[in-house]
Every structure is written in structure tokens, then in C-alpha cells.
Amino acid sequence: MEENQGVKLLGFWVSPYVLRVKWALKLKGIEYEYIEEDVFNKSPLLLKLNPVKGQVPVLVHDGKPIPESIVILEYIDEVWKHSPLLPQDPYERANSRFWAKFAAEKLQAYAWEALCSRGEDHERAIKASMEALEKMEKELNGKKFFGGDKIGFVDLVAGFISYQLPVYEEIVSMKILDSSKFPAITNWINNFLNHPLIKEELPPKHKMLAYFSNRRNVILVQNSSNK
Amino acid sequence: MAASDVKLLGARPSPFVNRVQVALNLKSIDYEFIPQNLAEKSELLLKSNPVHKKVPVLIHGDQPISESLVIVHYVDEVWSGPPSLLPADPYDRATARFWAAYIDEKWSPLVRNLINATDEQSKAAAAEKVFEGLKLLEDAFVNSSKGKGFFGGEKLGFLDVVLGCYLGWVRAGEIITGLKILDETKTAALVGWAERFTSNKAVDGVIPEPEELVSFMKMQARAAAAADASSK
Numbered sequence: 001m002e003e004n005q006g007v008k009l010l011g012f013w014v015s016p017y018v019l020r021v022k023w024a025l026k027l028k029g030i031e032y033e034y035i036e037e038d039v040f041n042k043s044p045l046l047l048k049l050n051p052v053k054g055q056v057p058v059l060v061h062d063g064k065p066i067p068e069s070i071v072i073l074e075y076i077d078e079v080w081k082h083s084p085l086l087p088q089d090p091y092e093r094a095n096s097r098f099w100a101k102f103a104a105e106k107l108q109a110y111a112w113e114a115l116c117s118r119g120e121d122h123e124r125a126i127k128a129s130m131e132a133l134e135k136m137e138k139e140l141n142g143k144k145f146f147g148g149d150k151i152g153f154v155d156l157v158a159g160f161i162s163y164q165l166p167v168y169e170e171i172v173s174m175k176i177l178d179s180s181k182f183p184a185i186t187n188w189i190n191n192f193l194n195h196p197l198i199k200e201e202l203p204p205k206h207k208m209l210a211y212f213s214n215r216r217n218v219i220l221v222q223n224s225s226n227k
Numbered sequence: 228m229a230a231s232d233v234k235l236l237g238a239r240p241s242p243f244v245n246r247v248q249v250a251l252n253l254k255s256i257d258y259e260f261i262p263q264n265l266a267e268k269s270e271l272l273l274k275s276n277p278v279h280k281k282v283p284v285l286i287h288g289d290q291p292i293s294e295s296l297v298i299v300h301y302v303d304e305v306w307s308g309p310p311s312l313l314p315a316d317p318y319d320r321a322t323a324r325f326w327a328a329y330i331d332e333k334w335s336p337l338v339r340n341l342i343n344a345t346d347e348q349s350k351a352a353a354a355e356k357v358f359e360g361l362k363l364l365e366d367a368f369v370n371s372s373k374g375k376g377f378f379g380g381e382k383l384g385f386l387d388v389v390l391g392c393y394l395g396w397v398r399a400g401e402i403i404t405g406l407k408i409l410d411e412t413k414t415a416a417l418v419g420w421a422e423r424f425t426s427n428k429a430v431d432g433v434i435p436e437p438e439e440l441v442s443f444m445k446m447q448a449r450a451a452a453a454a455d456a457s458s459k
Contacts, residue, residue, distance in 0.1 A: 052329060052363060064318050071324045078317040090304040091290050097297045102278065135278055 007032035008060040010046055012039045014203050014211050016108070016160035017069035018057040023156050024073050026197045028080045070100060073153060085153040096153045099139055099146060103158035107132040111160075114176065115168040115212060116219040122172070129176045133161075133185060140184040144191055151195060155188075159198070162189040167208045171216060233258040236272050236284040238265055240443045243295035244283040245392040245433050250299045252429035253383055254306045266450070296327060299388060312385045319371075323378070326367050327389045334360040335393060338408070342400045342444075354406055358413060364390065365414040372416075376423050383427055391424040398437035399444065 009025070009032050011018035025032055037046050037056050049058045049065040059066045059075065066072050077085045086093050110132055114125035136158065140146060146154035165177060179186040193199055235251070235258050237244035251258050263272050263282050275284045275291035285292045285301065292301050303312040313320050337356045344350035371378045371386060378386035397408050411418040424430060435443075 052325075053333075061318075066318070066321045066325070068325050068328055071321050071328065074324065075317055075321040078320065090301055091287075091292070093304065094292045094297050094301040097300065098278075098292075098294055101294060101297065 006062075008035060009033070010035045010037050010049065010056050010058040010060070012037055012056045014208060015039070015056055016164055017055075019201065019203070020069050020156045020159060021057045021059060021072050021076070022201050023151075023159065023198060024076050024085060026201060027085070027151065027156075028076065028083050030076070030080060070104060070157065073156060077153070085147075085156065087147075087152070096146075099136070099154045100157040102132070103136065103154065103161070107136065107158070108160060111165055111168055111176070114174060115172060116216050116223075118220065122174075126174055126176060130178075130181070133176065133182055136161075137182045137184050140188055142184065145188065151192070151198070155192060159192060161185070162192045163202050163205075164208070167205065167212055171209065171213050232288060234261055234286040235259070236261050236263050236269075236275060236286065237282045238263050239435055240395075240440055241282055242392040242396060242434075245395070246295045246388050247283045247285060247298050247302070248433045249383070249388050249392060249429050250302045250312060252433070253310055253312065253388075254302060254308075256302070256306060296331075296389070299385065303385070310382050310384075312379070312388065314379070314384065322367075322371065323384070323386045326364070326371075326378075326386055330364070330390055330393070334364070338393070338397065338400055341406075341408075342396075342403055344404070350404060350406075354404070354408075357408060358410075361409075361414045361417060365417050368416050368420055372420075377420065383424070383429060387420075387424055391421075391430065392434065394421055394425060395434040395437060395440050399440035402437055402441050403444070 007025070007030055009018070009021060011022070011034060013036060022034075035045070037043055039056060042054055046056065046058065047054050049060060050056075050067040053067060055067065057067070057069055057072060059072045061075075061079070066075050073085060086096055107129065110125050110128040114122060114129055117125055145151050146158065161177075168174075169176060177186065177189070193202075233251070233256055235244070235247055237247070237260060239262065248260070261271070263269060265282070268280055272282070272284065273280055275286060276282075276293045279293060281293070283293070283295055283298060285298045287301075287305070292298050299312060314323060334357075337353065337360055341350065341353040341357050344353045367386075368378055371380075373380060375381045377383050378390070383391075400406075401408050409418050409421055425434070
């Protein structure tokens with residue numbers, strides 16, 4: 001059936017989780033219909049396609065919805081086998097999955113905490129972010145990308161470091177991405193942001209500054225009233 | 228493959244370690260289980276998982292792999308003969324991975340909150356959340372099993388291993404809270420599944436008895452209280 005064919009992506013313009021999927025689709029040359037969602041005012045469509053969590057991204061392929069950005073990346077890689085995101089060798093695949101999980105669960109969480117906290121919590125989060133970055137610096141180990149010569153799974157998941165972390169730094173006047181401490185990561189950021197397919201698909205910086213400043217303020221107020 | 232080729236650094240009470248044990252058993256892989264003292268981490272553990280310093284770690288040849296779900300995927304890919312742990316169809320695989328993420332990130336913290344609840348009111352609130360989650364998992368089971376006995380269909384698969392290895396802690400939680408968490412009046416399909424999972428040959432002897440886990444929890448609580456007192 002015509003309407004069930006093809007690929008749709010439900011997203012939110014500033015979500016790093018959505019961006020990973022957009023980049024993956026672009027790298028594989030997959031055409032898709034993008035549907036912008038207001039995550040603060042969720043549509044019936046979003047709630048129907050992701051009833052458990054009601055979150056973006058949701059990929060819809062031939063009418064079937066797939067939520068969770070990393071689950072979506074694995075799905076895309078399995079269905080469209082050209083330009084693979086994950087390596088072929090099982091040990092290398094395990095290594096990629098490990099570092100993707102680390103970037104998504106640890107570094108991303110610490111960076112968010114650093115943005116949305118004050119005082120001791122804030123200092124602790126900065127320290128944790130830098131310790132996490134140190135580990136990723138070691139893993140990069142002179143490679144152009146985490147995926148080697150080409151952008152791969154880990155690069156897409158860790159991509160938020162390149163464009164989102166500098167925005168956080170600017171908002172709270174903090175320094176996490178110290179180029180003297182993290183020369184490999186600094187190099188990687190340049191290579192990543194200059195990749196023709198990546199740089200076409202980044203949220204506008206001024207909009208991100210406004211959005212994340214606002215989020216920080218809202219969360220700080222919420223947290224102080226919860227105490 | 229020689230037994231010494233595959234080693235598993237683990238600790239009996241860990242459901243994450245249990246997952247790897249069940250996966251290896253399902254694939255009939257001989258392995259050496261090297262129990263770890265998590266209070267005093269071994270050189271081998273620190274060398275094999277320098278990033279997290281946690282169990283489980285699978286060491287295959289001389290290559291270490293960490294994170295239980297990463298390990299289970301690795302086992303399925305290296306020993307790719309039957310039985311397959313992950314479903315064959317990409318959409319079914321995505322569904323299984325989605326529920327695995329839900330179980331680990333959303334549902335199991337709810338169980339932990341329930342077990343740790345100190346007063347009746349917070350216990351009741353925590354229990355309600357656990358049951359809501361179980362209802363979702365009941366539906367997921369019905370959809371995934373397609374009338375057969377396991378999430379994986381006729382045989383145990385990925386999602387069975389992911390959820391099943393929490394059953395020891397669920398039973399321990401029932402002892403501690405005095406509540407029925409897996410209740411046949413609420414989630415009958417999951418109750419049946421839990422029975423089949425626990426009595427499966429690949430699970431035999433892996434998951435500690437609930438009483439053992441209750442003792443383990445009490446011991447940990449005492450150790451934490453002692454550490455707290457001595458650091459003040």
C-alpha cells in the first residue's frame with residue numbers, strides 16, 4: 001500500500017537523539033519524510049506511535065514504528081546494509097556498542113547536569129564530564145573518527161559533543177572541551193563538523209543558545225522548589 | 228573451543244552477570260566462571276574493564292567485553308549457530324532491544340525503589356508504578372511470544388534473558404515487601420513465563436535463591452552503614 005511504504009521520522013529540531021538518526025539516514029542516502037513534533041505539546045500521532053515513552057525520535061518504516069535513537073540506528077544499519085555504521089568484526093562491534101552506550105549514558109548525562117545545576121553539583125558534573133571525555137580521548141587514539149577513516153556508529157551517538165557541548169559551555173561560562181587536555185577529541189570535532197553531510201544538518205546555534213538557556217532556567221527553578 | 232578460551236568475571240548475585248551465564252548456557256559454550264570480590268577489585272577486573280570496573284566482563288581469548296547487553300549481542304554474533312538469541316527479523320530485533328532498554332532504564336529502578344521503600348505510603352506508590360510497568364511487559368510478552376512460551380517464541384531468546392535474570396531479585400523483593408509482585412490476577416501470562424524461564428535447563432543453578440539474595444542485601448546494607456559510620 002502506497003501510504004505504508006517509505007520512511008518517516010518524527011523529531012524535534014534541537015534533540016540530539018533525533019539528530020543522530022537524521023545523520024544516519026543521510027549517510028545511507030535514505031529518503032524520508034520529516035515530521036516536526038512539539039515535545040512540550042505532544043501530538044496524538046506521537047503518542048500513538050510511541051505509547052510507552054511518548055518521546056522522539058520515532059522512525060516509521062513501512063508503517064511500523066521504532067522508538068529509541070540507538071535502537072533505530074541498529075535497525076537502519078540492519079535494513080540498509082550499504083555504508084555500514086557498525087564494523088563487521090564482532091569484537092569491534094562490541095567495542096562500538098560499548099562506547100556508544102558510554103557516550104549516551106555517561107557523558108551526555110554529566111554534560112546536561114553541568115548545564116542545569118549550580119554550586120557543588122555543577123562543579124562535580126564538570127569534573128565527571130571531563131573524566132568521561134578523557135576516556136573517550138584514549139579510545140580515539142589518533143583515529144580520524146571513532147569509526148576509523150569514516151564516520152560510524154560511535155561518531156553519530158557521540159556527535160552531540162561537537163555542536164551541543166560548546167553551546168552548554170557558552171551558556172554557563174564553563175570549559176569542558178579543553179583542547180590542550182583533549183587534542184584528539186578537538187581534532188575529531190573539527191573533522192566531524194566539517195563532514196559535508198553533518199554540517200548540513202545542525203540546529204542553528206543562536207536558537208540552541210536561547211533554547212538551552214531557557215531549559216536551564218526552568219530546571220533550576222524546578223529543582224530549587226523541590227527542595 | 229577450550230574452556231579456558233572463554234572466561235566470565237562475575238558475581239553470583241548480579242542479574243547482569245546471570246544474563247551472560249544463561250546466554251552462554253543456551254549456546255552450550257564452556258566457560259570458566261571467575262567470581263569477583265566487588266569490595267576489593269582484582270587486578271584482572273581493573274585491567275579488563277578499566278572504564279567501569281564492573282562485572283560482568285567476558286574475556287574471549289584475550290579480548291575483554293563489558294556491559295551485559297553488549298556481551299549478549301557479542302555471544303550471539305560469534306557463536307551464531309542455533310539457537311539464535313536475537314530474533315531474525317530487524318523489526319522484531321528493534322522491538323526486543325526497545326523493551327530491553329525499557330526494562331533496564333525504566334522498570335528495574337522502580338523495583339529497586341519498591342524494595343527500598345521505608346514507609347507504607349511510599350511502598351504502595353512504588354508498587355503501583357511497578358505494576359503499571361508489568362502490565363506493559365505483559366502486553367509485550369503476548370505480542371512477542373505469538374502464543375508460544377517465551378518472548379523468543381518456542382525457545383528462550385534475548386528478551387527472556389534480559390527480563391528473566393531479574394526474577395531472583397523480584398522474588399527477593401516479594402519476601403522483603405510482603406507483596407506479590409508477579410501476581411497471576413494481574414499478569415497471568417508473565418507468571419506462567421516466569422515459571423517456564425526459571426525451570427529451563429539453561430537457567431538451572433544460575434539465579435540465586437531469593438533467600439540468598441535477601442541475605443546478600445542485608446549484608447550489603449550492614450557494610451554500607453558501617454562504612455558510613457566510620458567515615459563520619
